[in-house]
Amino acid sequence: MNIAVVGTGYVGLVTGTCLSETGNHVICVDINADKIQKMQSGIVPIYEPHLDALFERNIKQGRLTFTTNLAEAIERAKIIFLALPTPPGEDGSADLSYILGVAKDLGRLIKDYKVIVDKSTVPVGTAEKVKQTILSSLPFGEGQGEALFDVVSNPEFLREGFAVDDFMKPDRVVIGTSSERARKIMEELYKPYVRQGNPIIFMDERSAELTKYAANAFLATKITFMNEIANLCEKLGADVDAIRIGIGSDDRIGKRFLFPGIGYGGSCFPKDVQALAKSASEVNYNFKILDAVMDINNKQKTIIIPKIKNYFKNNLKGKKIALWGLAFKPDTDDIREAPALYIIDELLKEGATITAYDPEAMNNVRNLIGDKIVYALDEYDALRDADALLIATEWSVFRTPDFDMMTSLLKNNVIFDGRNLYGIQQMKELGFYYCSIGR
Numbered sequence: 001m002n003i004a005v006v007g008t009g010y011v012g013l014v015t016g017t018c019l020s021e022t023g024n025h026v027i028c029v030d031i032n033a034d035k036i037q038k039m040q041s042g043i044v045p046i047y048e049p050h051l052d053a054l055f056e057r058n059i060k061q062g063r064l065t066f067t068t069n070l071a072e073a074i075e076r077a078k079i080i081f082l083a084l085p086t087p088p089g090e091d092g093s094a095d096l097s098y099i100l101g102v103a104k105d106l107g108r109l110i111k112d113y114k115v116i117v118d119k120s121t122v123p124v125g126t127a128e129k130v131k132q133t134i135l136s137s138l139p140f141g142e143g144q145g146e147a148l149f150d151v152v153s154n155p156e157f158l159r160e161g162f163a164v165d166d167f168m169k170p171d172r173v174v175i176g177t178s179s180e181r182a183r184k185i186m187e188e189l190y191k192p193y194v195r196q197g198n199p200i201i202f203m204d205e206r207s208a209e210l211t212k213y214a215a216n217a218f219l220a221t222k223i224t225f226m227n228e229i230a231n232l233c234e235k236l237g238a239d240v241d242a243i244r245i246g247i248g249s250d251d252r253i254g255k256r257f258l259f260p261g262i263g264y265g266g267s268c269f270p271k272d273v274q275a276l277a278k279s280a281s282e283v284n285y286n287f288k289i290l291d292a293v294m295d296i297n298n299k300q301k302t303i304i305i306p307k308i309k310n311y312f313k314n315n316l317k318g319k320k321i322a323l324w325g326l327a328f329k330p331d332t333d334d335i336r337e338a339p340a341l342y343i344i345d346e347l348l349k350e351g352a353t354i355t356a357y358d359p360e361a362m363n364n365v366r367n368l369i370g371d372k373i374v375y376a377l378d379e380y381d382a383l384r385d386a387d388a389l390l391i392a393t394e395w396s397v398f399r400t401p402d403f404d405m406m407t408s409l410l411k412n413n414v415i416f417d418g419r420n421l422y423g424i425q426q427m428k429e430l431g432f433y434y435c436s437i438g439r
Contacts, residue, residue, distance in 0.1 A: 001189060004029060004077035006070065006102055008039065010046055010163075010267065010334070011119055011156050012083030017051060018167040020058040022192040028066050029073035039066045047333040047360045050164040070102070071109050079189065080106065081154075082130070083119045088271050092278040094123050103130045106149075107137025114149045115182045119156055121212050121272055123279050127151045127176065127205035150182035153205045155212035160266060161331030168193060173200045176208025213279070216272040217290060222257045223264050224293045227300050230260035230438025240438030241420065260438045262392065262418035263300035265328030265337035270297075301339040304418050305346045307435050308388065311414065317351030322386035322410070324379055325393025325419075326358035326365045333360040335368065339418065340392040344373060357382040359395055383409035394419040403430050 001024050005016035008030040020026040030036055035045055042059060044052050058064035067073050074080050084098040099120060106116065116134070118127055131151045138148070153176035158166045173190045177183050183202060190200055203211070230240040240260050248255035264270070273290055280287040312319055328338035335341060338361075347354055356362070357376040366375060376382035379398065383389060383406055391398060399421055407413055407430075415427065417436040427434035 001025070001078050001185075002076045003027070003079045003081065003189075004073040005081045005083055005119075006030075006073070007083040007085070007098075007120075008032075008035060008045070008066070009083065009085060010048075010160070011158065012081070013039075013044075013046060013055075014048065014051060014158060014163045014167055015081055015083055015119060015156065017054050017058060017064060018164060019189075020064040021054050021168070024063065024189075026058075026064050027073040027077070028064070029068065029070055030066070031068060033068050036066045036068050048163050049161060049331055054164065070105055074106065074109060074114065077114065078185065079115045079117060081117045081119045086120050086122055086271075086275075088274050092274040093282075094121070094271070094275045094278075096122065096126060096129065099126070100129060100133050103133040104137045107134040108139065110134075110149060113147070113181075115152055115185050116149055117152045117154045117186075118209075119154055121155060121216075121268070121275075122153075122209055123213075123275060124206050124209045126209060127153050150177065150179040151205070152177045152179075152182050152186060153208035154186065155208060157212070157215065160334055161329060169196070170194065170198060172198055174208050174211050175200060175202050176205035176211075177202065178204060213272050213276040216268055217276050217293070219257050220264055220269040220273050220297070221289060221293050223259075223269075224296050224300070226258050226260045227263065227437075228296060231303070233438040259420070261300075261394075261420065262302075262304055262339040262343070262437065263297045265301075265339055266332075266334055267336045270294075270337045301342040302346050304390070304416055304435075304437070305343065305350075308347075308390070308416055309350065311388070311416075311433070311435070316347065319352045319387045320385060320411075321347055321352050321354050322376075322382040322389045323354050323356040323373075324358075324382065324389065324391045324398050325395060326356055327361035327393050327395075330393055330395040333364055335361050335364045338392075341365070341368075343390065343392060343418075344369070348372060355382045355384075355386065358393065359397060380405055380409060385409075385411050387411050388414035388416060390416045390418065391421060392418050394421055403432075407431070 003019055003024050003026045005012050005028045008028045016026045016028040044055050082099055086094040089095050155174055170193055175186050233240045244258045247253050248258050273294055277287050277290040326340045328334055354373040355376050356373050357379045362375050413432045415432050415434050420436045424439055
């Protein structure tokens with residue numbers, strides 16, 4: 001099929017690249033001319049494992065192209081994906097101005113039947129708003145335009161760090177449409193991705209929109225519940241790792257998203273939980289669980305700070321802290337709502353200095369906060385003469401370090417571990433003061 005993807009952010013670029021991998025001809029369109037020029041030159045603007053290989057192959061074979069011209073992108077397209085940002089407004093609601101702006105442009109441009117797909121995470125009722133915006137922008141009467149397009153909700157379920165696998169081998173594909181014509185086209189598009197039998201689930205547009213929010217809100221709640229258990233463990237003298245294994249073996253609960261730490265971040269969970277809570281309030285429903293999740297997670301991001309202050313007798317002035325990890329999770333350079341950023345702010349307020357290392361996210365942090373911290377060449381360089389090490393992201397490279405080298409570089413054998421990477425007994429035997437979460 002001929003496909004247009006409007007927006008080349010994280011979701012749009014992964015979607016366009018992976019759709020081209022199964023033989024579709026995909027044009028990705030973006031208003032950022034510099035970004036488009038770089039992609040035309042074969043430069044991937046984000047870090048995502050395995051994306052570069054697919055990106056390069058499909059550009060070389062002519063199935064993946066880029067443009068700033070929306071009219072050019074949609075001219076031959078049967079399907080138009082809208083993968084545009086929906087940032088939270090001041091009141092927590094999702095900002096639909098980018099999506100509705102493109103919808104208005106599409107109303108002026110489309111001349112033959114198109115399936116217009118909301119791929120962005122959007123509030124319930126957005127598909128209807130997109131449809132009405134297009135209809136109101138058509139150069140002829142709305143009655144004639146009804147048969148010219150269908151609007152479909154097709155939420156993404158991509159995990160950063162695993163996005164290519166998630167798209168190519170999805171657990172499920174959710175499609176919201178009331179049109180039989182659009183249903184057949186979308187089913188044909190996704191068949192190559194579900195050959196192992198995973199379902200394509202059809203439902204109405206509103207249910208599809210809410211499915212995405214419900215999924216992310218539930219996972220955020222699961223993480224937050226485990227963080228609360230970890231905090232309680234510290235009060236009661238229990239071990240959260242043992243509890244995690246004990247409850248995770250119950251298949252009604254499952255093993256995933258039970259690892260405690262310093263809170264969730266990223267582009268999805270914070271924004272989506274906030275937007276779902278706002279949607280609930282707009283229909284006078286008090287979604288109390290979500291309010292608690294947001295409040296607890298905000299506090300969890302800096303819960304390790306009192307532990308550090310306590311060790312240094314409430315005086316961090318002049319203390320050098322080595323920080324491992326800046327991205328909100330491993331295998332991404334995404335720093336949106338990353339706990340490390342909140343920790344940095346708190347440590348700097350206390351007068352500490354910070355030398356940080358992250359395999360992928362340092363440029364993004366430097367662009368955001370400049371030289372407020374020092375950026376190390378590697379994980380060991382960050383440790384030189386540091387009073388303590390703080391771990392904020394569980395990159396694989398941090399899991400089995402050279403502890404002898406760490407001892408020789410650190411001023412004090414002190415580790416504050418926000419991701420529970422090491423065993424307590426192991427650290428004791430190695431002679432480290434080791435403080436983790438819930439153990």
